[in-house]
Amino acid sequence: MSDYFVDVPLRWSDMDAYGHVNNVQFLRLLEDARVVAFSDWFGQDRSLVDEGVLVARHEIEYLAPLTFRQAPVRIGMWTMRITPASFDVGYEVREPAGSDRTPDTVYARAETTLVLYDFETARPRRMAPHVKDNLLSFGGGEVPFRWRRR
Amino acid sequence: MSDYFVDVPLRWSDMDAYGHVNNVQFLRLLEDARVVAFSDWFGQDRSLVDEGVLVARHEIEYLAPLTFRQAPVRIGMWTMRITPASFDVGYEVREPAGSDRTPDTVYARAETTLVLYDFETARPRRMAPHVKDNLLSFGGGEVPFRWRRR
Amino acid sequence: MSDYFVDVPLRWSDMDAYGHVNNVQFLRLLEDARVVAFSDWFGQDRSLVDEGVLVARHEIEYLAPLTFRQAPVRIGMWTMRITPASFDVGYEVREPAGSDRTPDTVYARAETTLVLYDFETARPRRMAPHVKDNLLSFGGGEVPFRWRRR
Amino acid sequence: MSDYFVDVPLRWSDMDAYGHVNNVQFLRLLEDARVVAFSDWFGQDRSLVDEGVLVARHEIEYLAPLTFRQAPVRIGMWTMRITPASFDVGYEVREPAGSDRTPDTVYARAETTLVLYDFETARPRRMAPHVKDNLLSFGGGEVPFRWRRR
Numbered sequence: 011m012s013d014y015f016v017d018v019p020l021r022w023s024d025m026d027a028y029g030h031v032n033n034v035q036f037l038r039l040l041e042d043a044r045v046v047a048f049s050d051w052f053g054q055d056r057s058l059v060d061e062g063v064l065v066a067r068h069e070i071e072y073l074a075p076l077t078f079r080q081a082p083v084r085i086g087m088w089t090m091r092i093t094p095a096s097f098d099v100g101y102e103v104r105e106p107a108g109s110d111r112t113p114d115t116v117y118a119r120a121e122t123t124l125v126l127y128d129f130e131t132a133r134p135r136r137m138a139p140h141v142k143d144n145l146l147s148f149g150g151g152e153v154p155f156r157w158r159r160r
Numbered sequence: 161m162s163d164y165f166v167d168v169p170l171r172w173s174d175m176d177a178y179g180h181v182n183n184v185q186f187l188r189l190l191e192d193a194r195v196v197a198f199s200d201w202f203g204q205d206r207s208l209v210d211e212g213v214l215v216a217r218h219e220i221e222y223l224a225p226l227t228f229r230q231a232p233v234r235i236g237m238w239t240m241r242i243t244p245a246s247f248d249v250g251y252e253v254r255e256p257a258g259s260d261r262t263p264d265t266v267y268a269r270a271e272t273t274l275v276l277y278d279f280e281t282a283r284p285r286r287m288a289p290h291v292k293d294n295l296l297s298f299g300g301g302e303v304p305f306r307w308r309r310r
Numbered sequence: 311m312s313d314y315f316v317d318v319p320l321r322w323s324d325m326d327a328y329g330h331v332n333n334v335q336f337l338r339l340l341e342d343a344r345v346v347a348f349s350d351w352f353g354q355d356r357s358l359v360d361e362g363v364l365v366a367r368h369e370i371e372y373l374a375p376l377t378f379r380q381a382p383v384r385i386g387m388w389t390m391r392i393t394p395a396s397f398d399v400g401y402e403v404r405e406p407a408g409s410d411r412t413p414d415t416v417y418a419r420a421e422t423t424l425v426l427y428d429f430e431t432a433r434p435r436r437m438a439p440h441v442k443d444n445l446l447s448f449g450g451g452e453v454p455f456r457w458r459r460r
Numbered sequence: 461m462s463d464y465f466v467d468v469p470l471r472w473s474d475m476d477a478y479g480h481v482n483n484v485q486f487l488r489l490l491e492d493a494r495v496v497a498f499s500d501w502f503g504q505d506r507s508l509v510d511e512g513v514l515v516a517r518h519e520i521e522y523l524a525p526l527t528f529r530q531a532p533v534r535i536g537m538w539t540m541r542i543t544p545a546s547f548d549v550g551y552e553v554r555e556p557a558g559s560d561r562t563p564d565t566v567y568a569r570a571e572t573t574l575v576l577y578d579f580e581t582a583r584p585r586r587m588a589p590h591v592k593d594n595l596l597s598f599g600g601g602e603v604p605f606r607w608r609r610r
Contacts, residue, residue, distance in 0.1 A: 333487075333515040334484060334487040337483075337484040337487055338484050364522075365522060366521065366607065367519075367520065367521045367522065367607050368483070368518065368519070368520050369517075369519045369609070370518050370519075371516065371517045372514075372515060372516055372517065421609075423607060452609075457516065457517050459571075459602075459608065
């Protein structure tokens with residue numbers, strides 16, 4: 011895992027009729043985190059972040075219930091399996107270390123496979139070398155899933 | 161795969177700024193399909209469907225872009241790995257066979273792990289025998305994921 | 311009020327932590343109803359429905375709580391105040407007359423002001439005569455708001 | 461208008477297929493602002509904020525298109541028409557004065573009518589004197605709607 015994280019605010023409406031942040035909304039929080047991370051990781055280079063990256067796959071495990079509060083959740087993020095045309099992002103959604111709630115609680119772990127795509131030619135495209143270098147510098151290990159099927 | 165399916169309507173707002181049904185919204189469509197399926201599968205027995213089932217895990221692959229239309233998408237569903245306190249659901253989001261769009265297109269495949277839970281004691285609970293029988297009658301094989309990590 | 315209506319399905323996720331369809335989601339249901347109505351009212355003439363209509367204003371009153379069920383709600387719709395470049399739509403969100411719930415319950419009343427817009431020139435645009443004729447044929451009276459400010 | 465405001469973060473998913481923050485999502489932003497405001501205005505007194513306030517009415521006008529950015533929008537808020545069992549909130553969604561976008565742009569103006577409600581007895585309830593005093597201290601004038609129907 012890299013040290014990189016994004017603090018993502020919740021919305022009251024993220025809760026469902028059970029009074030917990032809905033399982034689908036966790037994916038929405040990950041989307042918000044990616045927007046910030048890709049901006050941080052690639053700066054003004056919009057070739058990656060804009061319209062050239064497709065989500066090909068998600069895997070997520072829910073580990074503890076989360077209820078709305080005004081304080082954001084912390085989403086640790088790192089890269090994995092960088093290939094010429096794709097990469098994976100790992101996530102850990104957790105309570106910040108200094109929180110006045112139960113610190114370090116892990117609410118969910120997840121990973122996303124992203125594919126670089128050229129919308130004009132409608133084909134996968136190759137990663138520029140400096141993009142690969144950036145992604146490598148945020149590299150981390152496998153997501154420690156508990157229930158992954160094998 | 162069982163023959164069971166649910167036709168789930170899209171909403172215009174399921175599309176994101178790229179003009180496609182957003183990857184997160186696919187999980188929302190699966191939630192809608194589960195609500196219908198659990199009602200069909202368990203009828204008036206609300207012990208399973210109501211507050212006694214937690215989502216523990218999702219895995220999803222996106223195979224073709226989907227744009228909004230008034231016609232619903234068809235979501236095939238089946239059960240897998242039934243244990244005393246949990247079961248998995250497999251899904252295939254596809255174009256119906258007789259559609260005037262490209263018939264049989266598979267937009268996504270997914271699976272969800274569900275855990276039976278007793279909210280009063282805050283502990284997992286055991287499946288009643290008739291519930292297990294019902295789930296078994298909708299049993300099917302493994303989801304043919306392309307990119308599952310091993 | 312015209313006799314026109316659209317039956318709009320709910321989603322389980324339309325409910326909020328209070329267990330009712332959230333007040334904001336009612337506007338989402340109205341959006342779904344407009345998509346169907348504009349398609350019905352204008353058929354293949356996409357000049358109105360596609361990218362040429364902006365929402366300028368909403369007003370909505372909530373009259374009875376609504377909880378999720380698989381059956382759709384019925385949304386009566388009619389047009390008002392048709393001008394060369396704008397028109398209003400009135401709505402009544404209600405239980406269908408033959409429902410096995412409390413028939414004819416009115417959950418909400420609302421109206422929306424829509425402005426015709428030319429995205430290429432970034433200016434309002436004028437309504438074609440046949441569009442005006444169509445809109446007039448679905449004309450109705452003022453929304454009977456209880457609490458409108460004057 | 462009072463000087464009170466809440467800065468509300470956007471989500472990338474607030475944009476619709478037109479690439480603008482969707483008109484319905486503006487109501488979602490107002491909901492987020494109310495959650496923060498009610499907490500600020502009433503502190504630990506949860507009698508108002510928790511389950512005792514119902515939304516009875518919204519009115520909103522859209523004045524300028526808003527696209528996603530990481531910076532929050534500023535929502536000015538004030539109270540109006542305080543009665544023993546209800547009050548209105550006015551809002552102005554705007555670009556902060558010092559923004560590097562077009563400062564002071566007003567994206568939308570809105571108002572919400574809120575009714576105090578006792579969920580146990582299922583009846584409206586009366587406002588405690590200190591709640592009324594708090595609400596009065598954030599009092600402001602009428603929302604300057606352009607298109608309000610009369």
